Amino acid sequence: MxxxxxxxxxxxxxxxxxxxxxxxxxxxxxxxxxxxxxxxxxxxxxxxxxxxxxxxxxNDLDELLSASWSQVEVVTAEAQRTLDVAPLRYAMLRxxxxxxxxxxxxxxxxxxxxxxxxxxxxxxxxxxxxxxxxxxxxxxxxxxxxxxxxPPDRPGRTNWLQHFRGWWLAADRPVFDPTRAVLMDFRTPQPARGVSFGYVLPVNSRYALVEYTEFSPDLLTGAAYDRALAGYCDLLGLDQARFTVREVENGVIPMTDGPFVxxxxxxxxxxxxxxxxxxxxxxxxxxxxxxxxxxxxxxxxAGRPPVPSPAYPRRHRWMDAVALRALDRDLVGGPEFFGRLFDRNPASRVLRFLDGATTAAEDLAVMRSTRLLPMVAATVGDAVSRVRDRVVPSRRPAWTVPPPVVGTDHPAGPPPRGRGQLR
Missing domain, CATH: 3.50.50.60 (FAD/NAD(P)-binding domain)
Structure with missing residues (x-):
């Protein structure tokens, strides 16, 4: 027994x-x-x-942070924006x-x-x-x-992944600006379907996490991530002969309007x-x-059941579904979409919106900063798809998120001069 x-x-x-x-x-x-x-x-x-x-x-995380910044950069081919996120901070926690x-x-x-x-x-x-x-x-x-x-309990109408590889770079001389982080740098080559950007989180002038990220339906090979990262380092003017890759991080995160119960x-x-x-x-x-x-x-x-509130308001989940549809159907371009959000709103409003902490009036301001006709088309398409899904729920294709495996590298092989890790 x-x-x-x-x-x-x-x-x-x-x-x-x-x-x-x-x-x-x-x-x-x-x-x-x-x-x-x-x-x-x-x-x-x-x-x-x-x-x-x-x-x-x-708060209680202050003493644990590796770094934090009151300014972030959002870069497109047309503009380099330095944004003050006060009273918030952008923070990195290992x-x-x-x-x-x-x-x-x-x-x-x-x-x-x-x-x-x-x-x-x-x-x-x-x-x-x-x-x-x-x-x-x-x-x-x-x-x-x-x-x-x-994975979500059923596939969404749009099923993308955020997938990335980052190098922890140690340089032999000061090359990073520790006073600001690069939140999104869209000067990377854009994929045929999806959005890509670079990302820089400096701990000090000689040590930083430099990352290549894609929002798209499909993963890359390990070699492709490394090529993209090497290209982004070249774009930043980083001489690869003068830095060492101390660690490597990989990750895959779902971006979908499918429901998580x-x-x-x-x-x-x-x-x-x-x-x-x-x-x-x-x-x-x-x-x-x-x-x-x-x-x-x-x-x-307080002796109550341990049941937290929904992570984000329902209206925000709907807005995300519309935005994902617009990006997936190529109704808007990723660099343009995110660039307009930060150009036409205070940075703190955009960040609070992405945290689900904005009011309905602020949400309307965020919506007004996007291009009208593409977003109307995405909204109508989303509404039609929701009706069809209720009538014929089996029409959705099967879809799963590859589960992350801690401590292993991407299947394409070992990273250069580092060890595989997962965010």
Missing amino acids: GCAPVDVDLALVGGGGAASLVLAALARHGVDDLRVAVVDPVHRRGQDRTWAFWDQPG SAPIYDRVAEAERRLGVIRVAAGADSLSDHGDGVLVGTGAGGPALRAGWVLDSRPR ARPSPRVVRLGTAGGATRPSTGFTFSAMYRQAEQVAQALS
Whole structure:
């Protein structure tokens, strides 16, 4: 006969960024009277990813940041914009200090670690039975927070990916401006279908993360990412003979209007991308994950169910669906679309919009900054597609997001002078 399940109040299935932020928030809010378990075959430590996000200075992340900037650049072939994002900041957070904070939180909370994957989640209404593989113990949890990567519950009308490769560059002389980050540089060659841009996050004048990113339906080969990165370094005037690639980061993030169901059963709650934290129009995820973690901890501290609010307002998800359709059908060009957003709105408004924090009046101002006829065409097309999907739901093609694998490089082969990593 098998062993009896281990009883816990809360089980975190998946131990990545979303679960880490929840554990840190539980410790910060003094929620130390719960039995908590983490179910994940990997115990994450060290630098395995980098998060970039914007927020208000003066919170518990301040001491963990690798760098932050009050100015960012958005560059197109026609203009180089230096934008003041105050009162916000653009920030970079590497994983090691988060994992260190989580290790301390686990000690304080007495967390049980189950080094196995969750084979099944059986929600009985008053609790969830978590089946684990590899000989791990079964758990009986009052609530489950599931942050494992997964595709949307059904394919969207537009299904793109944000996919990227970044090099951590160490230069032999000062070449970076540490006072500002490059948020989007659209001078990169644009793909036949999609949008590409470069990205620079300087830690100091000699060390920075330089990244090539695409918003498009299909991944590239490893060699193609490296060629694109080398070309972007040339565009920046960086002599490849004078820098060393210390680390390499890769990632794939869904950009889709397909639905991510945040509460698939009464006592199972999804977090992170699986719970709708990824903004479809940009792929940014961290700020919404952080909000979810805070709301979960506050709810548990008050004796309420750990169910966060939707990551973004419904009207923002609709606006993202229209924007993705306009880009996918080539009704607007990516550089022009994003350039107009920043040209015709204060930078802080655009960033708050992308975080889901703008008012309806501000949303109208954002909408007015786009070209009217293409967006009307995209809006009508989106409405027609929604009606068709309700009439004939099976018309949508099958689609999945390739799940990220931490600690491995892109299948095309090893990166130059570095080690494969995933944001």
